[in-house]
Amino acid sequence: MTTSTDPTPPNPEDLICAKCDTPLRIGKVLASYMGQTFPVDLPLCPTCGFVYVSEDLAEGRMLKVEQALEDK
Amino acid sequence: MDSDHVRTLEARCVEEHPPACQNACPLHVDARGMLGKIGTGDVAGAFALYARVVPFPAIIGHICDHPCETVCRRGEAGGPVRIAAVERTLVEEAYPSPRPTARRQTKPRRIAIVGAGLSGLTAAADLARKGHRVTVFEADAHPLERLRHDYPEDRLPPSAIAVDLGALDSLGVVIQCRTRITGGSGPRGLETLIDTHDAVVLALGPGVAQDFAPTIHLADNGRIAIDSQSRATSHPKVFGGGFHGALGENYSPIGSVRDGRRAATSIDRFLQGASLTATDAREEAEGSCLYVNITSHAPVPPTEPSNPKAGYTLDEAMAEADRCFPCHCLECTKACAFLSHYRTYPKRAVREIHNNLSIIMGNRKANRMIDSCTLCGLCETVCPTDLAMGDVCLQARQEMVASGHMPASHHDFALRDMADSRSERSAFARHQPGFDQSTLVFFPGCQLAASSPGHVERLYAHLRDRMKGGIGLMVDCCGAPAHWAGQTDLHGEVRAHLHRTWTSLGEPEIVTACASCLSMFRAHMPEIPVRSLWPLLTEIGWPKGAGQGSAGKTLAIHDPCVGRHETEVQRAVRTLARGFDVTLEEISSPELTTCCGFGGLVSFANPEVANAIVDQRAAERSEDYLTYCAMCRDNFARRGKRATHLLDLAFPPTDGSDPAARPDPGFSGRRDSRTRLRIHLLRDIWEEDMTDPEPAWTVIIPDAIRAEMERKLILVDEVTAVIAAAETSGQKIKDAKTGHVIATLRTGPVTTWVEYENTAEGALVHRAYGHRMTVEVPS
Numbered sequence: 001m002t003t004s005t006d007p008t009p010p011n012p013e014d015l016i017c018a019k020c021d022t023p024l025r026i027g028k029v030l031a032s033y034m035g036q037t038f039p040v041d042l043p044l045c046p047t048c049g050f051v052y053v054s055e056d057l058a059e060g061r062m063l064k065v066e067q068a069l070e071d072k
Numbered sequence: 073m074d075s076d077h078v079r080t081l082e083a084r085c086v087e088e089h090p091p092a093c094q095n096a097c098p099l100h101v102d103a104r105g106m107l108g109k110i111g112t113g114d115v116a117g118a119f120a121l122y123a124r125v126v127p128f129p130a131i132i133g134h135i136c137d138h139p140c141e142t143v144c145r146r147g148e149a150g151g152p153v154r155i156a157a158v159e160r161t162l163v164e165e166a167y168p169s170p171r172p173t174a175r176r177q178t179k180p181r182r183i184a185i186v187g188a189g190l191s192g193l194t195a196a197a198d199l200a201r202k203g204h205r206v207t208v209f210e211a212d213a214h215p216l217e218r219l220r221h222d223y224p225e226d227r228l229p230p231s232a233i234a235v236d237l238g239a240l241d242s243l244g245v246v247i248q249c250r251t252r253i254t255g256g257s258g259p260r261g262l263e264t265l266i267d268t269h270d271a272v273v274l275a276l277g278p279g280v281a282q283d284f285a286p287t288i289h290l291a292d293n294g295r296i297a298i299d300s301q302s303r304a305t306s307h308p309k310v311f312g313g314g315f316h317g318a319l320g321e322n323y324s325p326i327g328s329v330r331d332g333r334r335a336a337t338s339i340d341r342f343l344q345g346a347s348l349t350a351t352d353a354r355e356e357a358e359g360s361c362l363y364v365n366i367t368s369h370a371p372v373p374p375t376e377p378s379n380p381k382a383g384y385t386l387d388e389a390m391a392e393a394d395r396c397f398p399c400h401c402l403e404c405t406k407a408c409a410f411l412s413h414y415r416t417y418p419k420r421a422v423r424e425i426h427n428n429l430s431i432i433m434g435n436r437k438a439n440r441m442i443d444s445c446t447l448c449g450l451c452e453t454v455c456p457t458d459l460a461m462g463d464v465c466l467q468a469r470q471e472m473v474a475s476g477h478m479p480a481s482h483h484d485f486a487l488r489d490m491a492d493s494r495s496e497r498s499a500f501a502r503h504q505p506g507f508d509q510s511t512l513v514f515f516p517g518c519q520l521a522a523s524s525p526g527h528v529e530r531l532y533a534h535l536r537d538r539m540k541g542g543i544g545l546m547v548d549c550c551g552a553p554a555h556w557a558g559q560t561d562l563h564g565e566v567r568a569h570l571h572r573t574w575t576s577l578g579e580p581e582i583v584t585a586c587a588s589c590l591s592m593f594r595a596h597m598p599e600i601p602v603r604s605l606w607p608l609l610t611e612i613g614w615p616k617g618a619g620q621g622s623a624g625k626t627l628a629i630h631d632p633c634v635g636r637h638e639t640e641v642q643r644a645v646r647t648l649a650r651g652f653d654v655t656l657e658e659i660s661s662p663e664l665t666t667c668c669g670f671g672g673l674v675s676f677a678n679p680e681v682a683n684a685i686v687d688q689r690a691a692e693r694s695e696d697y698l699t700y701c702a703m704c705r706d707n708f709a710r711r712g713k714r715a716t717h718l719l720d721l722a723f724p725p726t727d728g729s730d731p732a733a734r735p736d737p738g739f740s741g742r743r744d745s746r747t748r749l750r751i752h753l754l755r756d757i758w759e760e761d762m763t764d765p766e767p768a769w770t771v772i773i774p775d776a777i778r779a780e781m782e783r784k785l786i787l788v789d790e791v792t793a794v795i796a797a798a799e800t801s802g803q804k805i806k807d808a809k810t811g812h813v814i815a816t817l818r819t820g821p822v823t824t825w826v827e828y829e830n831t832a833e834g835a836l837v838h839r840a841y842g843h844r845m846t847v848e849v850p851s
């Protein structure tokens with residue numbers, strides 16, 4: 001058991017949808033905010049469509065787009 | 073915010089007013105800017121500033137009678153900056169001066185100037201630069217004859233005169249010496265001059281002008297009658313330089329230059345058919361005054377030149393230039409970490425905010441700046457004209473909300489927290505048990521309830537013990553977050569709800585423990601009688617045994633920003649603390665206290681600025697701080713400054729722990745406290761049937777992750793909800809390498825992600841983050 005924070009982010013290649021027991025694959029996804037929609041490629045479960053957003057993406061590129069849209 | 077209002081606000085900020093030296097200079101030389109450049113050794117830049125305005129820099133640099141020094145504000149702190157001496161070194165260092173160039177004029181006019189003194193030659197230079205054909209007629213053998221007689225060569229070197237006359241020559245000005253202009257219509261007569269030229273300047277210097285009497289009017293003293301501003305005479309084509317005022321006035325070289333310049337400006341207007349009396353912006357600024365706080369500058373004596381006859385060396389001139397403060401107001405910018413973070417001052421900020429609000433398409437770059445003001449009122453307190461940036465920012469926020477342009481992420485979390493504190497999880501109101509009315513109602517405020525619920529219980533018990541007639545309790549939110557966020561409608565809802573609750577309690581007087589609540593009631597619900605808890609406590613005293621263990625402490629007292637003008641409360645708090653034999657130190661005067669970063673919701677919209685504000689305040693004194701606002705205390709604690717609440721002194725922790733070391737409870741801790749306080753009070757005092765909330769899931773969050781969650785505004789409840797949903801539905805991701813589980817849940821406007829590990833003790837959290845965008849696979 002790890003008791004401290006784990007600085008290494010998960011590697012998308014190691015991720016498996018627990019419900020479908022299927023490895024995630026990169027697929028086409030729509031990201032939306034404030035009425036604007038952008039196509040992006042993200043890891044997702046090919047069976048049930050569960051999309052994975054990494055911390056890196058959420059606090060990096062996504063945050064930038066959110067803030068830019070909020071200031072329009 | 074209409075443009076008229078914006079202009080009124082801008083006009084009240086004096087920062088862009090010219091400094092006293094520039095104001096006093098007949099040519100408005102930017103002495104402050106020039107000294108600043110010399111101070112850094114930028115001789116070329118300094119000379120460029122000087123020569124842009126001064127027509128004969130080499131000459132004036134040696135003989136200027138420097139009215140600037142008389143008004144220099146450094147005079148009140150060691151002696152005026154010796155600007156003229158610095159200028160002399162400057163022009164000597166900057167030789168040879170750059171040659172001025174004349175503008176190409178499509179229709180050059182012929183101008184005659186009578187008299188080759190400083191005034192006449194200034195008019196000649198100015199008009200030649202504009203491209204006109206200028207001829208100067210001088211009775212003496214040389215131009216500037218008077219200067220050659222009046223000043224010894226070590227004061228005004230002939231080389232300086234030669235350089236400046238050379239520049240005049242390169243402008244194409246023709247000087248005819250030994251040519252005396254007489255009255256009448258002879259070949260050298262004034263009438264002839266007027267007939268053969270488009271305009272004439274009479275720059276005669278001292279002496280009477282009887283010869284010209286038939287052509288132009290003379291004043292009683294025998295001189296030509298000249299309008300002192302426009303330099304117009306009775307003849308429309310003739311303008312006067314040179315005399316500068318009545319007989320007996322002291323000779324001023326810089327005054328002569330100004331008169332020549334005014335004549336040239338008027339001729340230019342006359343030739344274009346424009347009004348002579350139209351004043352330019354510079355003249356309008358005359359008499360304006362830049363506020364300068366002299367007391368903040370230690371006296372420094374003037375630099376003495378090692379060789380007084382030679383004047384300053386460049387090093388000496390740089391040292392003297394460094395004595396320039398320089399004059400600025402910036403009283404608010406110096407006091408406010410928000411304004412200094414944005415390196416701005418009200419005049420500029422107001423314009424920027426107005427422009428931001430006016431944007432139809434494009435980026436609203438000032439949104440975050442508008443949301444970074446704590447609305448604390450310090451700027452208007454230190455401003456010489458009481459300009460309140462908080463009012464401007466608040467109005468801007470209200471307009472942003474109304475027009476749908478307020479960025480949701482700035483205040484969303486704070487408003488959801490307010491909603492929680494107003495919800496039935498936390499809020500309630502009751503008469504004292506056994507009473508069907510209240511003479512007073514205690515309003516502890518959501519932050520005291522959240523930070524130290526035990527103190528609310530103790531205080532309420534104490535008030536019930538000492539006060540007669542039924543003391544009600546109203547645990548609720550005053551609506552400050554809605555007001556600060558510019559949410560006018562939501563704030564109206566909060567007020568309506570508070571009014572209804574107050575009415576249902578029989579309209580009793582409200583006693584607040586929180587300075588924000590006090591000010592919100594006072595400003596927005598004037599129908600409700602309200603008073604502060606602290607003066608009341610000086611009347612009724614503390615419970616027996618209060619304040620044990622506090623004696624002998626030395627604490628520096630921090631007043632909350634919303635209470636900067638509440639002198640009665642400030643006095644009461646000091647009396648109460650001293651009653652525990654605590655030695656108090658003042659950080660600043662209470663009126664000049666700063667915000668803790670919570671005001672105006674800045675800690676949500678701009679944590680960087682909020683932290684700068686609280687850190688700046690925390691650094692002011694080394695002692696532990698004493699506060700009487702729960703939010704101030706927690707913010708100091710969050711930034712590592714030891715701080716004690718007055719109630720910590722009165723009711724110290726029973727476990728003997730150090731109250732000044734009590735950590736910031738954080739947003740999740742605050743919510744839990746509010747919920748638990750309601751359950752405790754209703755169960756223990758009103759004997760209502762309350763059940764403790766069942767923990768939905770056992771979640772273990774290491775301290776480092778908890779701190780990250782606090783920074784990212786993610787609540788423990790949200791993390792727990794993600795885990796509970798994932799474990800219930802089975803919708804989750806597994807990391808094959810680490811065995812960690814990754815799950816997500818959309819709660820309100822935010823999607824929360826949690827990476828955790830199922831252990832025997834519960835779910836151990838490794839990571840939590842969120843985003844506002846939504847993602848979905850296209851259908």
Ligand SMILES: [Zn+2]
Binds near residue numbers: 017018022048049
């Ligand atoms: Zn799946």
